[in-house]
Structures are given as C-alpha cells and as structure tokens.
Amino acid sequence: MASPPVLYLKSIKLTFGATPLLTGADISVGEGDRITLVGRNGSGKSTLLKIAAGMVEADDGERFVQPGKTVRYLPQEPDLTGFANTLAYVEAGLGPGDEAYRAQYLLNELGLTGEEAPAALSGGEARRAALARVLAPEPDILLLDEPTNHLDLPAIEWLESELKSMRSALVLISHDRRFLENLSRTTVWLDRGRTRTLDRGFAHFEAWRDQVLEEEERELQKLDKRIEAEEHWMRYGVTARRKRNVRRVELLATMRREKREHRGPQGAVRLEAAQADASSKLVIEAKGVTKRYDGRPIVENVSARIARGDRIGIVGPNGAGKTTLLRLLTGDLEPDEGTVKLGVSLQMQTLDQRRDSLDPETTLADALTDGKGDWVVIGEEKRHVIGYMKDFLFQPEQARTPLSALSGGERGRVMLARALSRPSNMLVLDEPTNDLDLETLDLLEEMLGDYTGTVIVVSHDRDFLDRVVTSVMMAEGDGRWTEYAGGYADMVAQRGAGVVARGGAAKKPAGDASGSRTAAAPATPAKNRAKLSFKDKHALETLPGYIEELTDKADRMRKQLADPQFYSRDPKGFSLVSAALADLDEQRSRAEDEWLRLEMLREATEG
Template sequence: MAQPPILTLQDIRLTFGGTTLLDGADMALGPQERLCLVGRNGSGKSTLLKIAAGIVEADSGRRFVQPGATIRYLVQEPDLSGFETVRAYVDDGLAPGDSSHSGQILLEALGLTGDEDPAHLSGGEARRAALARALAPEPDVLLLDEPTNHLDLPAIEWLEATLKARRGALVLISHDRRFLEQLSTATVWLDRGTTRRLDRGFGHFEDWRDEVLAAEEKERARLDQRIAQETEWLRYGVTARRKRNMGRLRALGALREERRNLRHHAGTAQMAVTEAGTSGKRVIAAEAISKAFEGRPIVQDLEIEINRGDRLGIVGPNGAGKTTLINLLTGALAPDSGTVRLGTQLEMATLDQRRAQLDPDETLWKTLTGGSGDTVMVGGQPRHVAGYLKDFLFLPEQARSPVSALSGGERGRLLLARAFARPSNFMVLDEPTNDLDLETLDLLAELVADYSGTVLLVSHDRDFLDRTVTSVLVAEGEGRWIEYAGGYTDMLAQRGSRPGAAKGDGDAKASGGGDRPKEKPKSSAGGKRKLSFREKHDLETLPKTIEGLEAEIARLQDKLADASLFTRDPAAFQKATAELEAKAAQRDQAEERWLELELLKEELEAARS
C-alpha cells in the first residue's frame, strides 16, 4: 500500500501585481520520492517551491506537511552575511541534536574547509556552502532550486551521486537535463498557472508534454469548427425561428467563452543564427603555447589545430583556466611562450558567461539597435526590434525596460539575440546555457549543432556537450590539456574516468580576464600529506556500507529468482530489477572508493616510516 504524502500542496493560487502566477497548482510528495518540477522561465516554479518550504504564503489553497517532518530549502542566491565562517553558516542550519560532523564532511567533499570568510566567497563557493547547509541535517524533505548553478562538472556529478544515495524525499528544479534524468522518479509540469503530474522521471516528460499539447490543439480546433458552424446558422437561419432558438444562441455564447478560456501554451523561441561568409580552412593553430599566473601553469605546451566546421567543447573544474584558454586561442590574451595563429576571413560572435557585455542601465531596445533607429539587421534583412525580441520570448512592453530588470535567463536570451543578429562564422560561447529553460536549451543545441562555422564552447552541461561538439578538450591538471574525439560521453569512454573531482571554485581572475587555479592549501608540518576528515570517515564506514549493500543485493536476487514474479506482477519485477542494478552500482563504487583509500593510507604510512 502506498504511503501517504509527506508534503501536499492543493489548489494553490497566487497573484503578483495583478498578474496570476499560480492558478490552482497542486503537488504531492511521497516520503522517498524524487520529484522534478519543470516549466518555462517565469512560470512560477521557484515561487511554488518557496510555498512548499513555507517561505511564501499563497493567496489561497492548502499546504500540509506530515507532523514532525523536517524540510530544508536551497535558495538560488544564498545569503551568508552575518556569519564569521562557512562552518558557522552550515552549523546554523542544524537542528538540536544534529552532529556537526556531517556538515564538515560535506564541506570537505565540496572542496571547502569551513574556515573560509563568507564575505570573500565566489558564487560557486557560496552555492557549495549552501548545499552543505541543506544536506547536513539529512532532512525528510529536500527542496533544491537550481542546485547545479555555478558548479563545475565534478561537483555536479558528486552531488548527483549524493542525492541518489539519500533516502529522504526530494523536489528538484534544474535546467540540467542529464541531472534531472538521473535523479527524478516523477515529474510535475507547471504550465500557465496549473500543474500536471507524470508518475515517471524526466526522461519520459517531453514525449508526454508533446502529447498533451497536441490534444489541446485538437480540442481548440474542434471548438473553432463548432463556433463557425453555429455562427453560420445564426447568420443565415430563418428569421422566424430566432425567437424559438434563443437556447442555441446561448449555447454559441458558451462555446465562445469556452474557447476564450482555453489556455494557450507559451510560444517557443524562434532563434536563428546570421552566418557570415566562409572562413579559411584553418581557423586556429596553436603551437606549444604556455601561460602561467604567479608561477602556476594554466596552459603548458599546448598544441592544437582547429579547422573550419569544428565544434570544440572545453571541459574542466572551475579554476582550471577554461576562460583563459579561450582568450589565448582567440588572441585576446598573449601566451607566455609559443604562438597562436588565427585564420583568414574570421567573423567572430562571442557570448560572455558573466553577462559583462550588457549595460544594466540600457534598454533592451538600445542594446540591440545601438541606440539608432528601430530595426535590427538579421541575415542581411531589417527586422523591427520589437518583432525580433518576440522571437526570443520577450513581451512588447519589455523592449523599453532596462537590462537590470531582467532575470538571469532573460539576460541570457538577450545576449543570444544580440550575438545571433551579427554575421559570424566563428562563435565563442562561454557557458551559454546558464539560466536558460529546457526548451530554449533544446533550440540553442540545434542551432549550434547545425552551425556551418566553427564553435568554441565552454559548458558544464553534459547533455548539451553531447548534442553539440565534435571534440572535447579536457583539463588534466598542471596546465595539461588533452583533446578527445566526440562529445562528453565519448570522452569518458576513451578516458576511462571522469576528469577532476569536486574542488573549490577558484574564481580569482588574472589581468586580461580568465580564471586561474586557487592557491593550494598549505601542507601540514613537515610537508607530509595526511588523510582528511572525510577520508578517515569513509575508511571507517565503507566496510559496513558495503556489507549492507551486499545484503540488499542478495535479497533482491532471491526475489527475482521467483520465476513467476514477472507474470504475476510485472511492475514489481521491473522495480526489483532497477533496484538491483542501482545497489550493484553503489556497491561497486563503494568498493572502489574503499580500495583507493586503503592504498592511499598504505602510501602515507610508508612515506612516514
């Protein structure tokens, strides 16, 4: 028998400034359910999550939480002001009786010591601290709003594995498709103020959504046809019958009212790239280039040739030097040694991950037109700026609004609108997926994949990389970069392991732009490496964890040994099979981690002897 929901929202309604944001939204969360909340930017996902957390009060509706259940909420922009250290911020989120050890373990896993001054944290480090604060109490319900923002790939994959291992309930908002597919077991679609639920993970959502929209369009067409038929009858029917057919007139009015109330799905962005003439065959030739900041190598003896039509993805932890590498390859920054030669007839369009190209005081209109006229040249043809903005899902009234009034996703769309209007045969995209909703991401991926020019792309989005790039350049540490053919998944298969590990964010910038590695922590007395708090804890607890997983695997194997299970209960058979695969993967991962730590322990003991 299914357990009752631990958290329920019923008929939630909320209006902001006269605009209805939520119009009868519902959400029910089971005790161990992992639910993803999806919808367009601005649809109210974050607001609904805040209502679930008890932070925002709805105009009407019912919120119910099982008595005694604990809830933790991860905000998009964490505020650490008022705390002397990161550890104090994490400990402040613990309930009476909770151990601070779990918070310290999480901080170390996320590349923080806990002694950092919150005033000096980068965006990524603040997000890591907020994650540790939310996860440390092991709440019954975890509400995460864009948890992967500002995180690099190693940290995203660590978080993914950590959330998979949790037994509590989870509601997740994210634009990272792979992250949603890996974690969710159910999907709630927030669309035009109301919600629909699919009792399957995000991997099945888009086909289901398309079916729903197709059914709506079919119903809309049916109503249009009936309205046309009734209008025709009224217009040309026998005059003498009119008094006897007022009921039919009222029915027509009801049909028209039903048609007006039939909701329209928000449009899809109509993005298109304006391509310039063909560039030369060779776009970039880098020969033995090196770059270091304060003695730390960012790029060491890199040789790479990028030809017309190549789409190169650049991957590495935050602080590895991805932006610096882009600046070197495009000639914006001079190498310390080696040479970079750019090809001929290059027309470059760039997208800056920090949105620094946008003046917050300028209007959207001026940003696109440069302040002259009311048209934008797109593909050699003039377009009215309001119409062009509509292609990127901006409302007409937003055209005269300042850039500062836009959300992060809207700023991203505005940058894309400006970049795509300019003729180019060489696109440099530094984190273009930040804050974009899933439908806009889909369109952007198609544009990049179909672009006939050359692309340099920095991204932490695994699915986006797989769909767009022809090769991946990976940071291997100490300034070494290695290129692999294919997308991100192809790179993993060739490399045999994931690059990097969850590390600090290292957002310090050198002159000329770009990121550089963080200062390495000072070694302990005598310069000898010691096991960290997390490593010691894992060594002590992993054997028991492995033993428990082995017992679970044996139980599931016994269950599946029943030859009649599949015919008697196919759903139970599929569930047990999936659980067996998951437990086996967790056991293998735990055994590999334990073996690594045992070898490390032996090496450290041998070094001290």
C-alpha cells in the same frame, strides 16, 4: 496501498499584480520520492517551490506537511549575512540530533574549508555553502532550486551521487537534463499556472509534453468548428422555440469565452544566427602555447589546429583555466610562450560567461540595436526590434526596460539575441546554458546544428556537450590539455573517467605529447585502491560511541517493556516504545555493519 504524502500542495493560486501566476497547481510528495518540477522561465516554478517551503503564502489553496517532518529549501541566491564563516553558516542549519560532523565533511567535499568569510565568497562558493547547509541535516524533504548552478562537473557528479544515497524526498528544479534524467522518477510540469504530473522520470517528459500539446491543439480545432457551426445556425437556422434559442445563444457565448480565455503555450524562442561569408579552412592554429599565473601553469605547451566547421568543447573543473584557454585560442589573450594564428576572413561573435559586455543602464531595445534605431539586421533580413524581442520571449512593453531590471535568464537571452543577430562564421560560447530554460536550450542546440561556421564552447552541461560538440579539450592538470574525439560521454569512454576536481586530475602517461590534436587512446583505469575518505575516518572514530549510545537506549526501553503492568496501564505508550525499540535495533544493526565495512577497509589500506 500507497503511503500518505509527507508534503502536498493542492489548488494553489497566486497572482502578482493583475497577472495570475498560479491558477491551480498541485504537488504531492511521498517518502523517498524523486520529483522534478519543469516549466518555462517565468512560469512560477521557483515561486511554487517557495510556497512548498512555507516561505511564500499562496492567495488560495492548501499546503500540508506531515507533523515532525523536516523540510530544507535551497534558494537560488543564498544569504550568508551575519555568519563568521561558512562552517558557522552550515552548522546553523543543523537541528537537534543531526550529525555535526556532516557540516565539515560536506564543505570539504564541495571544495570549501569552512573558514571562508561570507563577504569574500564568489557566487559559486556561496552556492556550495548553501548546498552543504541543506544537505547536512539529511531532512525528510529537500527542495532544490537550480542546485547545479555555478557548480563544475566534478561537483555536479558528486552531488548526483550524494542525492542518490540520501533517503530524503527530493523536488528539483534544474536546466541540466543529465542531472534530471539520473535522479528523477516523477515529473511535474507547470504550464500556464497549472500542473500536470507524469509518473515517470524526466527522460520521458518531452515526448509526453508534445503529445499533451498536440491533443490540446486538436481540442482547440474542434472548438473552432463548433463555434463556426453555432454561428452559422445563428445567422441562417430556422427559428425554433424561444427557450431553445436562448440556450444555444448562451452556449455560443460560453464557447467564445472559452476560446478567448484559452492560454496557449508560451511563445517559443526563435533562434537563427546571422552567418557571414565562410572563413578560411584553417580557423585557429596554436603551437606550443603556454600561460602561467604566479608561476602556476594554466596552459602548458598546448598545440591545436581548429578547422572550419569544427565544434570544440572545453571542459575541466573550476579553476583549471578553461576561460584562459578560450581567450588564448581566440587571440583575446597573449601567451607567455608559443604562437596563435587566426584564419583570414574570421568574423567572431562571443557570449561571455558573466555577461560583462552588457551595460546595466542600457535599455533592452538599445542593447539589441546598439542604440541605432528600431531595426535589427540579421543577414540580409531587416526586422523591427519589437518583433525580434518576441522571438526571445520578451514582451513589447519591456523594450525600454533597463538591463539591470532583467532576471539572469532574461539577460542570458539578451546576450544570445545580440550574438546571433551579428554576422559571424565563428561563435565563442562561455557557459551559454547558464539560466536558460530547457526549451531555449533545445532551440539553441538546433541552431548550432544548422550553423555552418565554427563553434568553441565552454560548458559544464554534459547533455549539451554530447548534443553539440565534435571533440572535447579536457584539462588533465598542471596546465596539460588533451583533445578527445566526440562528445563528453565519448571522452569519458576514451579516458576512463570524467572531469575530476583540481588536484585529483589523472596524470598522463610519460611521453604523451601534451595538447596534441589527436583522439586520445582509451585510458587504462587505475587499479582500485582501498582508501578512507575524511567521512570514513570520522565515522570509524565516532561509530563505536554511537553504537554504545544506541545499545544503552535499547536496554532502557527493554526494561520499560519488561514491566508487566506497562501494557495494561498505557497500551498506546507500550506500542510507541515497541516501535521505537524496533527502529533503534535497526539503526544499531546498520551502524555495526557500517563499522565492520570501514574497519575492513582500514585494514586493507594499512595492508
């Protein structure tokens, strides 16, 4: 028999203005569930998660959380105002009985010290602090809204591992396919205000979604035929009894209303790049390129030859210099040493990571037409700006909306629309997947597959890299870069490891030519060495005291249960203490096993 849910939402309804956002959304979360919540941008996923967290009240419907269960919610834009530093912010999220050491441990794992002042944090650093805050208490239910945003690959892969090891039930919203495939066991699809549930992970979602939409289309076609038949009867049928006629008129009116009120799937993004004449065969030739900042090498003696049609992915941890390498290769930044030669007839379009080229006061229509009227020219095709806006899921009434009023996802679509409307034979994409929904990512990948020019992309999205690029330039540390043939998974197979955080990058063997444009030979994994992490060392020091505390509690409970009058006096209390004692014994057994494992690891390290 299935255990009762620890949290559920039933028949949730919510309207913003005159538009219904949620019209009957349900979610049921059981112990240890791994649920991903998917849907188009603007479908109400974040709002539904806030309702689950108790932060937004629905117009109608039911929300239930089992008494005593803890819920933690990760917002997209955390607020650290009022805290002295990041450690104070994370510690404020701990409850009675939570392990205090986890605050510092998680901050360290996420690349923070705990001393950072909130006012000086970047968006990515604030996001990491917020992650530490919700993970530290190890709550019963974790509600995570885009947890991988602003994280680099080492942090994303660490987060995956951490979430897998936790007992918390998870509800995730993310555009990172690989992250969802690795963690989810149930998929909830929010579509046109209602939810559908697939009792399988995200890897099976897209085939199921397509099947649902095909069935819906067939039902709509059947409705059309029924309406056509009833209209024919109304015009030409022999008059029958008046009562029957009234019934059929009412039936026709009901079917017409059903068709009129049917909300089809949200319009699909239409992506098509305006392509210029082909560039020369050699697009970029870099020889011995070096760039240093404050004496620290970011790019050190890198050479590369990029030919027409190549698709190059640039990967590495935050701070490794990915954007710097990109700017050097495209001629946007002068190297300290070495040369970069660009091919002839090169027409380059760039999607920058921070959307810096967008003037926040410019209207949406002017951003797409450069303020030159109402038409967008794509190749040889001239299209009205309103029609082009619709291709990217914008409504006609948004034409005069300033860009400052758009969401992050909408600004991302504006940048895509601008870049793809201009003739190019080379696309430079710096974190193009930020804030894009899964369907838009699908179409972007298809468009890049059909694009005949050259593509250079910086991304932390492993699935996107595997689908798009033909080779990967990997930051090896100390300014060294190596190119590997294939996508991200191919790079991991050849190198023997994925992207690691700065300071932990694998060293290249002596004599290896830095930055050579050849597929690297498969790396030989280093021998496994016993090593105690910060968490292990802290646990080794604190576990004996914790075990002793559990032992004392268990002894007191045993004395209480030894009282022959206890059961007859309070049968319910006797049952509760017995259950609590069994739980304490299990906790102590696990703690003793963990201490023994760590003690053996310590001895191996010292040996």
